[in-house]
Amino acid sequence: MSTDEQAPLLVRRDGAVVRAILNRPARRNAMNAELVGQLDALLAELAEDRGARVLVISGAGGHFCAGLDLAEAGTPLPPEEKLARQLSRNRRTATRLATIAALPQVVIADVEGSAFAGGLGLVCAADIALASAEARFAAPEVRRGLVPAQILPWLAHRMGRSQAGRLVLQGATIGAPQALATGLVHEVLPDAAALAARTAAVVADVLQGAPGALAETKALLAALGDPVPGDYAEAGAQAFARCAAGGEAEEGIAAFKAKRQPAWASIPA
Template sequence: MADDTPLLVTREGPVVRATMNRPERRNALSTAMGEAWDRLLADLATDRTARVLVIGGAGGHFCAGLDLTEVASDETPEQRLAKQQARNRRVGQRFADISALPQVVVAVVEGSCHAGGLGFCCAADIAFAAGSARFAAPEVRRGLVPAQILPWLTRRTGRTAATRLVLEAGVIEAAEAGRIGLVHQVLPDAAALEAQLQKTIAAVLEGAPGALAETKGLLAALGPVSPKGYAEAGAAAFARTASSAEAAEGIAAFRQKRKPNWAG
C-alpha cells in the first residue's frame, strides 16, 4: 500500500529520486510522509556521493499540500494548538533543509501543486512543470494561513505575484506559473518533462560537486529566505488558525465540496 511507503526513494548512481507516494490523496503530506522526508534529508545532508535530488509525485500529481484529515481532530483546543504549532514549525524547517542540501534539487511537477506542495517546488533549486500542472495556495479558503510556504513562494516569484496568489487563493495553470517565475520552464507533457529533466541532470553532472555545493552556499549567503523570528511567528499563526472555528468550517466545506459560510 502507498501509505506503507509514503515517500518512494530510488537511486541511480549519483541521482536520487524522491517520489511522494499517496496518489489516492494527490500525494497530500501526512505525518508519515513528513517523517520519511526528514530521514531522507538527514541522510542526504552528509552524503557526498549523491549529486542530484529529483522531487516528484506519483499518479500524475505533485503534492496537494497538508493532509487536512490530520488538521481536524477531537483533541482539546490546547492540544490542537500545540500539535499544529509543532507540525508547522517542522514543515518550515523541512523546506529549509531541502534548500540547504549540497545536492542540486530539481522539482518536476505534474497535476496538483497546492499549498505545501508549493513549498517543495519553491525550495528546490530548479523547477519544471508539465502543461497539466496546476498551482494554488488555497489556505485562506480553508480558514488557514500559508505560513511556511510564503517565504519560499515570495523568494521564487517576488512579493507582488506571491501576494496575489495567496490572497485570491485560486488555481493558476502551468503557463501562468511559468510567466510569474514559479517554475523555470513548462513542458507540454510528461515525456517532455522527463526529457528536460535528463538534460538538466546531465548539465549538473558536468559541474564539480564541491563547486556546486559552494555555489549554493553563496546563493544562500545573499540573504535569508525570511527575517529572524518569522518561522516561529508563522508556526504560531498557523496553529491559531488551524485551531479556530474558521478552520473547522473551511475544512468541513472543503470535504463537503461546498462554499464556507463566509463566502455566502
C-alpha cells in the same frame, strides 16, 4: 532507500542521483505525518551524503503534492492539544523547507498535476522547478480558514512579493503558463513524457559540474540573503497554529471535505 511500493515515500538511487517520489496518489500525495517523517529522514541523510549530487522530487499518479492532508489535520482533539500539534507541525514545515534549500545537492522539482499549499512550498524551496503543461498551482489556505505561514517567504523569494501576495490572498488556482510567466517555475514542457526527458537532460547538465563547486555555489547563493527573516518561522508557526485550532479552520476544512462553500464565502452578483 525505500523499495516498498506501498510506502508513502519512494526513494530510488542511481549513482549520484536520488529520486524522492511522494507516493500517496489516492490523496494526490497530500502530506501526512508518515510521509513527512520519511521525507525528513531522507533529507537528514542527504545533508551528510557527499556521494549524492542531485535530488529530484516528484509525485506518483500524475500529481505533485496537494499540500497538508486535511483529513489528518482536521482530526478532532482537545483545544490545547490541537494548538500544540498544529504548532509543532508548522515548525517542522519551516525546518523542512529550509533543509531542502540548504542541501549540498542540486534539488529539482518535477511537477505534474497539482502543486498546492505545502506542495507549492516544496517547489519553491527546490533549486530548479520544471512542470508539465497541465500542472496547476495554488495557495488555497485562506479558503480553508488557514494561513500560508511557512510557504509565504519561499513564494515571495521565487515570484516576488507582489505576485506571491496575489497568489495567497486570491487563493485561486493558476496554470503552468502563468506559473512560468511569474517565475514560479523555470520551464514548462508539453506533456509528462517531455517533462521526464527534460528532467533527465537537466540532471545530466548538473552532473557536468564538480560536486564541491556546486555545493559552494549553493552556499554563495544562500549568502546573498535568507528567504526567511530570522524571526519569521516562529511567528508563522504561531499564526498557523492559532488559525488551525480555530473555528474558521474547522468550518473551512469541513466545507472542503463536503465539497461545499464555507459559511463566510459569498459570490458577487
